[in-house]
Amino acid sequence: MNKLDRYLDAAVRDNTRRSYRAAVEHFEVSWGGFLPATADSIARYLVDYAEQHSINTLRQRLAALGQWHTSQGFPDPTKAPLVRQMLKGIRAVHPAQERQAAALTLEHLQRTVDALHTKAAQAQQAHCLPELLRARRDVALLLIGFWRGFRGDELARLRVEHIQAQAGVGMQLYLAQSKGDRQGRGVSHRTPALKSLCPVQAYIDWISVAGIARGPVFRKLDRWGNLGEQALNSGSLIVLLRRIFADAGLPASLYSSHSLRRGFATWASGNGWDMKALMAHVGWRDVKSALRYVDASVSFGELEVLPARRDVLTAD
Known part of the structure; x- marks a missing residue:
C-alpha cells in the first residue's frame, strides 16, 4: 500500500x-x-x-x-x-417503526454488576484466574460503557496507554478515533469516581488482575481463560453483553451495545441534564440523534458522584 x-x-x-x-x-x-x-x-x-x-x-x-x-x-x-x-x-x-435496543436501567445495571462481583469473589476463593479475569473485564466494560455512553467500537478502541485513572478521583480516556470526531483529532473524555457502580475502580481492578500495561483495554478471553493481545471485535459485543445479562437473570434479548448508551442518556435526562450537556458528554452533534436515545418513560434516582460536579463528566 x-x-x-x-x-x-x-x-x-x-x-x-x-x-x-x-x-x-x-x-x-x-x-x-x-x-x-x-x-x-x-x-x-x-x-x-x-x-x-x-x-x-x-x-x-x-x-x-x-x-x-x-x-x-x-x-x-x-x-x-x-x-x-x-x-x-x-x-x-413498507413503513416500519425503527426498532431500538432497550435502555439499560440503573436497576438492571446494579443487578448485573452485583452478579459479576459475586462471581469474582467466588473465583478468588477458588483460585480460578480465568473466571476472575472474565468477571473483572465484564464489570469494567459495562460501567465504562454506561457512564461514558460509548459505542461498541469506542470501547474496542480504548487503549491502556491512553487512560489515566486515580482511585476515588476519576479517570481521563483518550480516543484517537470516534464517529463524532469528524476532524480526526482525537477526543479526551473525563469520568469521575462514584460511590457505587464506579467505572474508575472497575477499570483499575481489571487491568490490575489482567496485568495489562499497554494495548487494548478490552480483549478476548478464550474458553480456557487465556487473555488475547487483540481488542474485542465491536461486532461481537452484542453476543458478549447478552451473555452477561442472561447470566444475571435479565431478559438479554432486549439489550444490545446501544443499551448502555441509551441507558446513560435516559438516566442523565431523568436527572436534570440539559440537552447541551448530554450532547457534549456523549459526543452527539445533532439534537435528533440525541433524542433517539432518550427514553422519556424511564426515570432514575440520583446517584452520588465524587466529586459532585457535573462538569467533570463533560468531554473536553
Whole structure:
C-alpha cells in the first residue's frame, strides 16, 4: 500500500469499510449484479429486497454502491431519479417503526454488576484466574460503557496507554478515533469516581488482575481463560453483553451495545441534564440523534458522584 492509499484508507472508519465491502459483495455475489451498475439495475436490486430489509439497510447498501462508483471514477447511479423514487415508494409501501435496543436501567445495571462481583469473589476463593479475569473485564466494560455512553467500537478502541485513572478521583480516556470526531483529532473524555457502580475502580481492578500495561483495554478471553493481545471485535459485543445479562437473570434479548448508551442518556435526562450537556458528554452533534436515545418513560434516582460536579463528566 503506497502512502496515498494509506492515508485515504485511514480516512474511513473500520466499521464503515467492512459494511461497505459487505454491501458491494452482496450486490455482486448474492444478487448477481454487475459493476459498474446502471440506475435500472440498482432499482431492480431494491425491489428484490424491499420486503426483506429495512429502509435503513437499503440506504446503507446504496451508500456503499455509490461510494464504490465514485471511488472508481464512474457516475453514481444511486443518485438517479429512478433510484430515489424507488426508495421513496418502498418507504411508503413498507413503513416500519425503527426498532431500538432497550435502555439499560440503573436497576438492571446494579443487578448485573452485583452478579459479576459475586462471581469474582467466588473465583478468588477458588483460585480460578480465568473466571476472575472474565468477571473483572465484564464489570469494567459495562460501567465504562454506561457512564461514558460509548459505542461498541469506542470501547474496542480504548487503549491502556491512553487512560489515566486515580482511585476515588476519576479517570481521563483518550480516543484517537470516534464517529463524532469528524476532524480526526482525537477526543479526551473525563469520568469521575462514584460511590457505587464506579467505572474508575472497575477499570483499575481489571487491568490490575489482567496485568495489562499497554494495548487494548478490552480483549478476548478464550474458553480456557487465556487473555488475547487483540481488542474485542465491536461486532461481537452484542453476543458478549447478552451473555452477561442472561447470566444475571435479565431478559438479554432486549439489550444490545446501544443499551448502555441509551441507558446513560435516559438516566442523565431523568436527572436534570440539559440537552447541551448530554450532547457534549456523549459526543452527539445533532439534537435528533440525541433524542433517539432518550427514553422519556424511564426515570432514575440520583446517584452520588465524587466529586459532585457535573462538569467533570463533560468531554473536553
